[in-house]
Amino acid sequence: MADLFDQLNDDNRQRQLIAEGAVCLPGFALEYVPTILEALGPIVEQAPFRHLVTPGGHTMSVAMTNCGSLGWVSDRRGYRYQERDPLSDNAWPAMPEIFLTLAQKAASEAGYQRFKPQACLINQYLPGSKMSLHQDKDENNKAAPIVSISLGVSATFLFGGLRRDDPCQKLILQHGDVVVWGGASRFCFHGVQTLKDSEHSLLGRRRLNITFRQIY
Template identity: 55%
Template sequence: TPLPIGDGALLLRGFALGVDDALLEAVDAVSAEAPARRLCTPGGHRMSVETTSCGRWGWVSDAAGYRYAECDPVSGRAWPAMPEPLRRIAVAAAARAGHAHFDPDTCLINRYAPGARMGLHQDRNEHDFSQPIVSVSLGLPIVFQFGGLQRSDRPQRVPLAHGDVLVWGGPTRLAFHGVLTLKAGIHPLTGASRINLTFRRAR
């Protein structure tokens, strides 16, 4: 049963469980063409998460800033196309949350090893904030932090497990969010890692 966790945010526990193998196979195919890498923030810090993308646009970060790019800066080539199983789960989750026409043009793939984390931030690189964001958690569990519209708002902590899907729309689209440090563990499908898929309409 969908759990509202904020104004416009919906947690669909286990929504991706029936297609987890297909999603991970697609992630492997994308990673073979565009290997995940640790990006540098504009402030000069190396992110602890390994990142790659598929779809028309890919999210990148370097000394020049955060942005979407049509080419993978490592290979100089276009990002891999978004595999159908990925697109399908994102569109289905968005529809379940009331967004009937979600058409993602990018999927960011974040791979967390034990010790990796993501600090509180807003997602503001997209052009149309009325479009939702869909995120799918695979592999090891993690504690998600869901804050308010001000960085100073105290975040709620929400544990996320393999197969959980979140849809962010409405006012929560611009909420501060992040994840706490991944704890050590072994998941039968992903080994010592958590993989998060984030689907967005960039342009």
């Protein structure tokens, strides 16, 4: 399936319907970036990035942390949300107001009103990192959408169907792009291809993905 954004540049990229219930909002987060990065520093200082282990014993190539009243964790016992950081046994850092504001505005723009995320997952991709195809299904609230913000170097986002072997669309996500999916697309398989080695003027050789979840 053809890449959706291969022929588009920063000046003419348009809002893109990916699938029923799934929308890409190119550049939607750009005006918020300075405030986002300022708020991110204290979060990472309190709850540093770490490489989680899957229930099958595989160490994830993507490093992650959380903020909000709940954080997503993985270990040999399974995937789950919990109130405390397992590394420190402290509560996760509070979700900054700018994070919540941006998440709710993006959800509303995509057609999802009254989005109230309790968890914000922050993933750090370095060259060679990737995210295998998966579904987001650890949330009790199955009606609320997922809101995902891309910062830093570009990445190829894979968006498939409700079965792992369904064909995937390839979206080139750039700095400031936001993807929102819910409704009929809520349980679509998705992932990120191996990150190529490149450099961004603000974030260097890395990509940050900030993802919001409404757990209940």
